[in-house]
Amino acid sequence: MTTEYTYEGTRKTAEIGGVVVSWHEAGEGDPLVLLHGSGPGVSAWSNFRHNLPVFAKRFRTIMPDMPGFGASGLPELDEFYATLAARRIALLLDHLQIESAAFTGNSMGGAVVAELAALHPERVKQMALIGSGGLSVGVFGTDPSEGFLRLFEFLDDPTRERMIGWIKTMVYDHRLITDELVDERMRNALADGVIARMKAIFGAMFNPTLRKGVPPLWTRAGTIKTPTLLLWGRDDRMLPYDHAHLANRLLPEVELHSFSRCGHWVQVERKSDFERVSTEFHTR
Incomplete structure (x- = not known):
């Protein structure tokens, strides 16, 4: 029987490094940290949340809202965002008295996990990266991708129509785009301060001043020896599948699993x- 977990029933908060951090936690066992993407x-x-019941059966599963997302506060953006977020996740591990953990990171969350592995390799036992940024570079597609274009359109004019346009680039099967999903995303996106924080975060990601002195993560891929599983949807329109291949070539300890119609x-x-695939990887 699958345990039912609720938002409030799993949510924890603490002030860490001068900023309120919110995370969800359930299960027992070796720690597994799940880092979400942007958007x-x-x-x-x-x-x-729909994956939590499965992972909580095997792991102490920790799902943080990254800096500036969800219910976590946004610290001063005085450095490249992925680096800042990686340092903040390390502080959360310290708060939870976790020396090292397995990680799964989705999209921008994958870039943050990889930055943490580059900065503090002893903190990351292994990492499963889903359609990850940072380590990936497009070979054939245009830049920015269709997904990023729809995302930036929404941030400039946050209408329901543009939200649907963005979500359509996230999934292969548009039957998954329900009114309930769109309503939830609109409600969250239009909450006080959310759009402003999103713009500030993307500004910190692309600000050339903040990026100065921070070599692109993919140029450091050969030094990241953390065992890595790349998970990619073949029909990804945000970070298209061809992005996977440079990371797959450069990372020393890596394997790639692709999913059709995804x-x-x-x-x-x-x-x-x-x-199934990520649990097998994390329990080796």
């Missing part, structure tokens, strides 16, 4: 397959 209305709960949200569209 309007995203949070740890919206990204991974977009950027592998954990949603191929839920049971994602859970």
Whole structure:
């Protein structure tokens, strides 16, 4: 029988490094940290809540809202966002008295996990990266991708129509785009301060001043020896599948698993397959 977990029943908060951090936690065993991606209305709960019951059976599963997302506060953006977020996740591990953990990161969350593995390799036992940024570089597609274009359109004019346009680039099967999903994302995205924080975060990601002195993560891939599983939807329109191949070539300890008829949200569209493959990887 699958345990039912609720938002409030799993949610914890603490002030860490001068900023309120919110996370969800369930299960016992070796720690597994799930880091969500970016996008309007995203949070740890919206990204991974349907996967939580499966992982909580095997792991002490921790799902943080990354800095500026969900219910976590946004610290001063005085450095490249992925680096800042990686340092903040390390502080959360310290708060939870976890020396090292397995990680699964989706999209931007994958870039944050990989940055943490580069900065503090002893903190990351292994990492499963879903359609990850940072380590991936497009070979054939245009830049920015269709998914990023729809995302930035929504941030400039946050209408329901543009939200639907963005979600359509996230999934292969548009039957998954229900009114309930769109309503939830709109409600979260239009909450006080969310759009402003999103713009600030993307500004910190692309600000050339903040990026100065921070070599692109993919140029450091050869130094990241953390065992890595790349998970990619073949029909991803946010970070298209061809992005996977450079990371697959450069990372020393890596394997790649692709999913047909699947977009950027592998954990949603191929839920049971994602859970099976990533659990096998994390329990070796």
